[in-house]
Amino acid sequence: xxxxxxxxxxxxxxxxxxxxxxxxxxxxxxxxxxxxxxxxxxxxxxxxxxxxxxxxxxxxxxxxxxxxxxxxxxxxxxxxxxxxxxxxxxxxxxxxxxxxxxxxxxxxxxxxxxxxxxxxxxxxxxxxxxxxxxxxxxxxxxxxxxxxxxxxxxxxxxxxxxxxxxxxxxxxxxxxxxxxxxxxxxxxxxxxxxxxxxxxxxxxxxxxxxxxxxxxxxxxxxxxxxxxxxxxxxxxxxxxxxxxxxxxxxxxxxxxxxxxxxxxxxxx
Amino acid sequence: xxxxxxxxxxxxxxxxxxxxxxxxxxxxxxxxxxxxxxxxxxxxxxxxxxxxxxxxxxxxxxxxxxxxxxxxxxxxxxxxxxxxxxxxxxxxxxxxxxxxxxxxxxxxxxxxxxxxxxxxxxxxxxxxxxxxxxxxxxxxxxxxxxxxxxxxx
Amino acid sequence: xxxxxxxxxxxxxxxxxxxxxxxxxxxxxxxxxxxxxxxxxxxxxxxxxxxxxxxxxxxxxxxxxxxxxxxxxxxxxxxxxxxxxxxxxxxxxxxxxxxxxxxxxxxxxxxxxxxxxxxxxxxxxxxxxxxxxxxxxxxxxxxxxxxxxxxxxxxxxxxx
Numbered sequence: 115x116x117x118x119x120x121x122x123x124x125x126x127x128x129x130x131x132x133x134x135x136x137x138x139x140x141x142x143x144x145x146x147x148x149x150x151x152x153x154x155x156x157x158x159x160x161x162x163x164x165x166x167x168x169x170x171x172x173x174x175x176x177x178x179x180x181x182x183x184x185x186x187x188x189x190x191x192x193x194x195x196x197x198x199x200x201x202x203x204x205x206x207x208x209x210x211x212x213x214x215x216x217x218x219x220x221x222x223x224x225x226x227x228x229x230x231x232x233x234x235x236x237x238x239x240x241x242x243x244x245x246x247x248x249x250x251x252x253x254x255x256x257x258x259x260x261x262x263x264x265x266x267x268x269x270x271x272x273x274x275x276x277x278x279x280x281x282x283x284x285x286x287x288x289x290x291x292x293x294x295x296x297x298x299x300x301x302x303x304x305x306x307x308x309x310x311x312x313x314x315x316x317x318x319x320x321x322x323x324x325x326x327x328x329x330x331x332x333x334x335x336x337x338x339x340x341x342x343x344x345x346x347x348x349x350x351x352x353x354x355x356x357x358x359x360x361x362x363x364x365x366x367x368x369x370x371x372x373x374x375x376x377x378x379x380x381x382x
Numbered sequence: 383x384x385x386x387x388x389x390x391x392x393x394x395x396x397x398x399x400x401x402x403x404x405x406x407x408x409x410x411x412x413x414x415x416x417x418x419x420x421x422x423x424x425x426x427x428x429x430x431x432x433x434x435x436x437x438x439x440x441x442x443x444x445x446x447x448x449x450x451x452x453x454x455x456x457x458x459x460x461x462x463x464x465x466x467x468x469x470x471x472x473x474x475x476x477x478x479x480x481x482x483x484x485x486x487x488x489x490x491x492x493x494x495x496x497x498x499x500x501x502x503x504x505x506x507x508x509x510x511x512x513x514x515x516x517x518x519x520x521x522x523x524x525x526x527x528x529x530x531x532x533x534x535x
Numbered sequence: 536x537x538x539x540x541x542x543x544x545x546x547x548x549x550x551x552x553x554x555x556x557x558x559x560x561x562x563x564x565x566x567x568x569x570x571x572x573x574x575x576x577x578x579x580x581x582x583x584x585x586x587x588x589x590x591x592x593x594x595x596x597x598x599x600x601x602x603x604x605x606x607x608x609x610x611x612x613x614x615x616x617x618x619x620x621x622x623x624x625x626x627x628x629x630x631x632x633x634x635x636x637x638x639x640x641x642x643x644x645x646x647x648x649x650x651x652x653x654x655x656x657x658x659x660x661x662x663x664x665x666x667x668x669x670x671x672x673x674x675x676x677x678x679x680x681x682x683x684x685x686x687x688x689x690x691x692x693x694x695x
């Protein structure tokens with residue numbers, strides 16, 4: 115049973131009546147088998163994500179957040195409960211979801227352009243469309259000028275941009291990011307965080323919603339409309355906090371620290 | 383870059399240091415290549431000259447302060463050679479500061495020695511850019527003194 | 536002719552520095568920044584130096600302060616930011632050196648090794664390979680130069 119969504123102290127904003135629901139997770143359960151032992155990792159996880167929402171999942175490390183994300187994206191199956199995307203049960207990977215991982219997942223023998231186009235190969239798109247999309251999103255993530263570069267020539271920030279371009283080129287409605295900035299230094303993260311928000315808000319990009327796992331509470335408060343706080347294993351949702359601070363956000367905004375503190379205490 | 387690895391003395395010889403008669407850039411380069419004509423390290427002086435000119439076409443090696451360091455890596459050179467020319471009158475060299483050149487240090491290197499070549503150029507330029515060193519080079523009574531001076535003596 | 540080396544610092548970090556400063560209200564003490572970002576002070580200095588070279592911050596005393604240009608950059612999307620970076624790069628003599636040489640070539644391109652050669656000639660104290668990579672990296676970001684590592688060719692972006 116998920117608790118009532120609560121609002122961080124900020125300006126009251128009327129939510130538009132019924133933004134359409136994209137994702138419905140109901141009573142999700144998952145047990146892993148490790149060295150012959152059964153490890154319940156998710157238990158009774160329920161929540162809904164609507165269009166135009168940026169949702170962050172926070173919680174203790176090892177608490178099943180990555181597993182939850184993989185189930186949502188169809189890369190893994192639950193042992194209990196259901197995941198429905200636009201009211202259709204998720205039974206495998208689908209083109210409306212794309213992933214961005216912490217380890218960039220690039221092929222070192224392909225250049226930037228080839229790495230981005232790679233993500234499109236599984237889709238049945240004509241070659242011209244693949245090229246157009248690759249070029250469009252390479253430009254959108256700021257990799258214009260690096261098309262022929264190989265990953266070894268690039269900084270980690272640039273490498274993660276390739277991961278972003280690859281995901282965006284699929285033109286998903288829902289982007290699933292698993293700690294996308296955690297292998298980057300603080301400055302590069304500050305840069306990419308802001309650019310991801312811009313991309314999400316970009317009218318030329320069809321992305322509707324994002325679910326991002328993060329271990330950095332301030333990052334969640336900086337980016338999310340809603341923060342789902344998960345408990346320790348077996349994880350369930352202990353709070354669903356709405357962040358209504360206006361964007362672009364900064365840590366000096368009234369209510370920012372209150373929200374961070376509140377979440378921090380929940381995770382302790 | 384470790385400059386200590388570079389032994390300029392081995393690349394020089396008293397007869398490879400001259401006071402130039404030339405009055406143009408082209409004449410000076412020819413004159414210096416001619417000075418190396420009998421060097422055992424150089425197998426084809428025309429090829430060396432062409433390679434030097436090729437480098438000048440990219441950008442003049444007149445780096446300012448009256449210094450020029452024409453250089454090239456070429457199969458026509460078996461091992462590193464350095465020739466030095468002085469010009470009291472000064473040569474028009476299309477240098478970066480538009481000033482005439484008074485000291486030319488020609489550096490020829492084997493095609494295969496990329497890293498060492500860069501070290502030699504760096505070492506020579508760093509040496510000459512120090513005013514006291516440039517002074518010593520210009521004031522040395524005989525060009526043959528330049529071997530000792532340039533190798534750090 | 537004074538050529539200042541380009542530091543080997545990713546421009547993403549420079550922009551990140553601007554973001555962080557903006558978050559803090561536009562200025563912060565350098566030491567405090569290093570501590571709060573958990574970055575080695577030496578590394579942060581390089582990023583600050585790079586930002587200063589591009590006139591995106593100033594460093595009065597021990598403080599790091601966003602310039603008007605830095606603030607302007609933050610208001611742009613990534614492509615607007617690249618345009619500002621490009622403008623700033625063209626003000627740096629070391630960049631002009633390479634751009635002008637490329638412009639003078641018949642096909643506006645040249646081997647990487649030749650760039651290295653020119654750099655060691657005019658900046659003999661620097662590691663020319665490292666400097667070349669820094670120039671190419673910033674040049675690519677600013678969409679000023681391109682580099683094909685397969686053919687080892689550096690070229691000028693067609694718009695120049």
